Each structure stands twice: as C-alpha cells, then as structure tokens.
Amino acid sequence: MGVHSGEEVDMRLLPSSSGEIVFSRTDLNGLELRLEPKNIESKNCSALVTPECRVQTIEHLLAVLYMFGVDSLAIELNGSEIPIMDGSAAAFAQAVQAVGVQSVPGKKRSIRILEQVIVHDRGASVLCYPDSEFRVSYFIEFPHPAIQKQELSLALTLDNFISGIAPARTFGFLKDVEYLKSQGLALGGSLENAIVLDDEKVMNPPLRFPDEFVRHKILDLIGDFALVEHPLIGHFSAHKAGHALHLKTVNTILRSPDFWEFDKDVFPAYLK
Numbered sequence: 688m689g690v691h692s693g694e695e696v697d698m699r700l701l702p703s704s705s706g707e708i709v710f711s712r713t714d715l716n717g718l719e720l721r722l723e724p725k726n727i728e729s730k731n732c733s734a735l736v737t738p739e740c741r742v743q744t745i746e747h748l749l750a751v752l753y754m755f756g757v758d759s760l761a762i763e764l765n766g767s768e769i770p771i772m773d774g775s776a777a778a779f780a781q782a783v784q785a786v787g788v789q790s791v792p793g794k795k796r797s798i799r800i801l802e803q804v805i806v807h808d809r810g811a812s813v814l815c816y817p818d819s820e821f822r823v824s825y826f827i828e829f830p831h832p833a834i835q836k837q838e839l840s841l842a843l844t845l846d847n848f849i850s851g852i853a854p855a856r857t858f859g860f861l862k863d864v865e866y867l868k869s870q871g872l873a874l875g876g877s878l879e880n881a882i883v884l885d886d887e888k889v890m891n892p893p894l895r896f897p898d899e900f901v902r903h904k905i906l907d908l909i910g911d912f913a914l915v916e917h918p919l920i921g922h923f924s925a926h927k928a929g930h931a932l933h934l935k936t937v938n939t940i941l942r943s944p945d946f947w948e949f950d951k952d953v954f955p956a957y958l959k
Contacts, residue, residue, distance in 0.1 A: 689768030690744060690857070690881065691732060693874030696766035700782070703761040704791045708752065710735065710742045714765040722749075724914045724937055729930035731872050733911055743768045746910030746930070747776040753913035754848045755783050759791050774856035774880045775895075776906055780849050797950040800921030804946050806936045811927040813936040815946070818842075818922035825904050825925045831860070833889050837901035840924075843909070852909070854895050855902035858882035861890065908933050915940055920950055 689696055703709070710720040720726070720735050720742055728734045734743035748769050752760065772778040803816040824840035841847060859873065859881050867873040876883075878891040882899065896902055908925055911933035925932070940947065 688771055688875045688880065689766060690771035690774075690875045691872045692743070692766065692768045694766050694768065696764055696768060696770050698762065698764040698770055701761040701763060702789075703759050705761075706759050706791065706793055708749075708758060708760050708762065710762045710764065712740055712742070712765070712767075713763050715740055722914065722916070724934070724941060727914060727934055729911075729934050731867070731930070733914075733930050733934065741767055744771065745769055746907050747771075748779050748910070749913040750848075750906050750910035751776050751779040751783055751853065753909055753918075754780075754843070754845055755788055756795075756918070757783065757788055758795055758916065771857070771875065771880045774858075774882065775903070776853040776910075780853040784849070795917060797918040797920050798915065798940070798947050799950040800919070800947050802946040804939065804943070806932065806939050808932050808935065811929070811932050812925070813928050813932055814922075814924040814926075815936065815940070816922050816924075818920065820922075821919055822922040823905050823908060823925070824922065825901050825908065826927065827901050827904055828927060829900075831884055832887060833884055834900050837898045839898055839901045839905065841905075848909075851896070852902055852906050855899045855906055856880075856882050856895070857903055858884065858900055861885045904928075912937060917949075921947075 708722040712718045718740055720737055720740065722735065726735055726737055728736050732744040733746045734741050735745055742764065800815050800817050803814065806813045820842040822840065822842045826838045828836045859876060861883055864873060883890045907930065908923070911930060912919060914937045
C-alpha cells in the first residue's frame with residue numbers, strides 16, 4: 688500500500704550493472720526515472736518528480752540501499768509510490784539481506800567532510816562536520832506526552848542500522864489526518880503502517896523502541912542523504928529537521944565542494 692496515495696502497488700528490485708538507481712513505472716509502459724537530486728520534492732515524504740510522472744515515499748527504500756552500498760539497481764513498480772509496508776524499512780532490509788549484494792565494475796568514491804558547515808531554516812538545522820565515521824545525531828521535540836524531547840547519536844554500521852534504525856516506524860497525529868487527506872496525503876495511512884498518536888497516547892502500542900520516533904527521523908535522513916550518491920564520512924547533526932531541510936543539506940553538499948573531498952578509500956568502514 689502507498690501510505691499517501693492509498694493505492695496498492697507491486698515492486699521488484701532487479702539486478703543492474705548500469706551504475707545507477709533507476710525506477711521503472713511498469714504501469715506507464717516502463718517509463719524510467721533516474722535518481723537525480725534536482726528532481727526531488729519534499730512534502731511529508733521525498734518524491735522523485737518529472738513532467739511525465741512521479742515516484743514518492745522513496746526515503747525508506749533508499750536508506751536501505753545506501754547502508755547496503757547498493758548503487759546499481761533497477762526498481763520496477765506499477766504505481767506512483769513505494770509501498771509503506773509496516774511504516775519502517777525492516778522488510779526492505781530483510782529482503783536485500785536475504786538475496787545478498789554483489790560488486791559491479793567501477794569504483795564509488797566516498798565523500799569526506801573536511802570543514803564544519805551548517806544548513807538551517809526557521810529554527811531547524813543540520814550541522815555537518817568532520818568525523819572518521821558516518822555518524823548521525825538527531826534531536827526532535829514535539830509537545831506530546833509520548834514524544835517530548837528525544838535525541839540519539841550513533842556511528843552507523845550495517846548491523847546497528849538493521850537492528851536499531853530500519854525497524855523504526857513512521858508516525859503521525861490523529862488530529863492531522865483530515866487535513867492531510869484534504870491535501871491528498873495519508874490516504875493509505877492506518878494503524879498497521881504507522882504509529883498513530885491521539886492527544887495523549889500512542890493508539891497502537893507497543894513501541895518497538897522507547898525512542899522510536901527519533902530513530903525513524905534518522906532513517907528518513909539516511910534515505911534523503913542517499914541522494915548524494917556517494918558514501919559519506921562525517922558527522923551530521925540534525926535539530927528539529929525534516930525532509931525539506933535534509934534535501935537542502937544534500938544540495939549544499941553537491942553544490943559546495945570546498946568543504947569536502949573525495950576520500951582515498953573506495954568504501955568507508957560501515958560498508959565493509
């Protein structure tokens with residue numbers, strides 16, 4: 688199910704030696720969309736949009752592909768949205784882990800952050816600065832008893848991603864549902880594919896982690912940062928951010944090569 692479109696969708700991940708991640712809309716005669724940051728829009732999710740069509744809610748799948756080091760892939764789907772599954776990326780991670788990955792000819796260079804830079808917007812920020820690993824810190828604050836302030840910082844590895852980040856589900860507030868639906872969003876949302884909160888509590892407990900909300904925000908950030916299309920080595924600290932600011936940070940990295948360099952190593956440690 689597409690969480691925003693409300694449409695049922697079938698998706699297949701197929702081996703490719705193209706060196707690119709390419710989406711193919713089988714319902715539109717195989718129309719292809721290549722993963723290009725200039726074609727990304729953000730509105731409650733990240734969407735790849737061209738004049739011909741769109742594929743939305745790509746961030747959970749991209750987070751899995753990024754952490755597995757998959758950058759050559761054909762993705763077939765017969766609708767406009769990546770399926771939401773249970774609201775997390777766990778099913779995608781399990782599927783990729785089950786079939787395995789294989790190297791293709793060519794080398795993908797890592798990007799190493801050399802100097803501190805901050806990207807901000809209306810009280811939210813993402814700080815990028817040097818580190819020897821791929822580290823993400825995230826702080827969120829919501830005026831809700833079940834969330835309040837949550838913060839998590841970790842050097843990401845494939846193991847701790849699979850166990851501690853991929854299973855974290857998306858979340859939303861019951862009070863926002865009617866507005867979102869009026870905007871053509873959350874049409875497929877349910878208690879089965881999202882954590883839903885009323886004014887006081889989680890409506891579909893239990894949580895998978897006490898801090899599942901901030902863990903899901905880290906999942907979203909990884910998926911959005913996959914748009915850089917290079918493994919990242921650095922510390923990325925997000926404060927009350929979201930998809931729009933993640934994308935602004937991606938574009939800052941791509942357009943400002945003065946604060947980073949291509950690393951001499953082909954792959955960083957978290958992909959080994």
